Every structure is written in C-alpha cells, then in structure tokens.
Amino acid sequence: MVETLVPIGICVVLPVMIVWLVNRTRQNETNRKTEIMLRAIESGATIDAEFFKAQQEHKGSGTIKERLLKRLTGGCIFTLMGAAFVIIGFVNKNMMTDSHMSMDSFTIPCLFGGCFLAIGVALLIAFFVGRKMLAREMEAEAKELENR
Numbered sequence: 001m002v003e004t005l006v007p008i009g010i011c012v013v014l015p016v017m018i019v020w021l022v023n024r025t026r027q028n029e030t031n032r033k034t035e036i037m038l039r040a041i042e043s044g045a046t047i048d049a050e051f052f053k054a055q056q057e058h059k060g061s062g063t064i065k066e067r068l069l070k071r072l073t074g075g076c077i078f079t080l081m082g083a084a085f086v087i088i089g090f091v092n093k094n095m096m097t098d099s100h101m102s103m104d105s106f107t108i109p110c111l112f113g114g115c116f117l118a119i120g121v122a123l124l125i126a127f128f129v130g131r132k133m134l135a136r137e138m139e140a141e142a143k144e145l146e147n148r
Contacts, residue, residue, distance in 0.1 A: 063145075064130075064138050071127040079120030085113030 040047050089109035096105070 063141055064134050065141070068127055068130050068134070071123050071130065075120050075123030075127055077120070078116045078123060082113045082115070082117030082120055085109045085116060087113075089113060 037047065086109070089106045092109065093106040096103075
C-alpha cells in the first residue's frame with residue numbers, strides 16, 4: 001500500500017498543492033490591494049491607479065538586459081551541471097570492472113546530463129540570438145533610463 005501511495009503523493013498531490021498555494025497567495029495579494037483601494041475610495045482620498053499598474057508591470061518583467069542575463073546565467077548553470085553528470089556517468093562506466101555494478105550507474109547520470117545539456121544549450125542560444133535581435137531595444141531602454 002505504501003509503495004503506491006508514496007509515488008502518487010509525490011507525483012500528483014505535491015504538484016497540485018504547490019500550484020494551489022501559489023494561486024492562493026496571488027489571490028490574497030489581489031484581495032488586499034482591492035481592499036486598500038476600496039477603503040481609499042470610501043474615505044474620499046485621491047487614488048493613483050498608475051501605482052497599482054506600475055507595481056504589476058514591474059513585478060513581472062525587468063529590463064531586456066536583465067532577462068537576457070537570466071538566460072545566460074541559467075544556460076551556464078544547466079550546461080555545467082549537464083557536463084558534470086555526463087562526466088560522472090563516464091567515470092562510473094570506466095570503474096565498472098566488477099560484475100556487481102549495474103549499467104544504471106552509467107545510464108542514469110548520462111540521461112540527466114543530456115537533459116541538462118540540452119536545456120543549457122537552448123538557453124545559451126536564446127541569449128545570443130536575443131542579444132543580437134534586441135540590440136536596438138536595449139539601447140533605447142538604456143537611453144530612457146538615463147533620461148529618468
């Protein structure tokens with residue numbers, strides 16, 4: 001019974017609970033902002049709607065340069081982790097002189113390493129292509145930030 005409940009709990013219940021908690025947190029934040037706005041309206045205070053809009057826009061996005069640097073960082077991390085897993089797999093394979101070691105000690109690290117390498121290379125490609133394509137937008141954004 002435990003052998004079936006643990007995988008179901010980890011693979012089904014845990015992701016559902018994480019998504020539910022994140023959505024619940026967002027809903028509570030929206031409700032608090034709405035309550036503040038309603039109290040301000042009731043008291044007759046002047047309301048700056050741009051304040052709430054600016055917070056929402058700022059929260060979700062950064063500058064183009066920041067987003068590209070996040071891709072570069074993620075790409076480097078995933079590529080290095082993938083290379084490390086592949087190296088670990090090949091080291092395990094070379095150490096398999098005993099017959100009691102299974103082929104899994106080579107296959108599993110190489111499988112994870114391949115996945116991580118693919119993600120890392122994709123992020124690095126997205127960074128370099130994005131940097132080339134968005135050069136003008138980054139310059140315009142930098143000038144706009146200087147003018148502020």
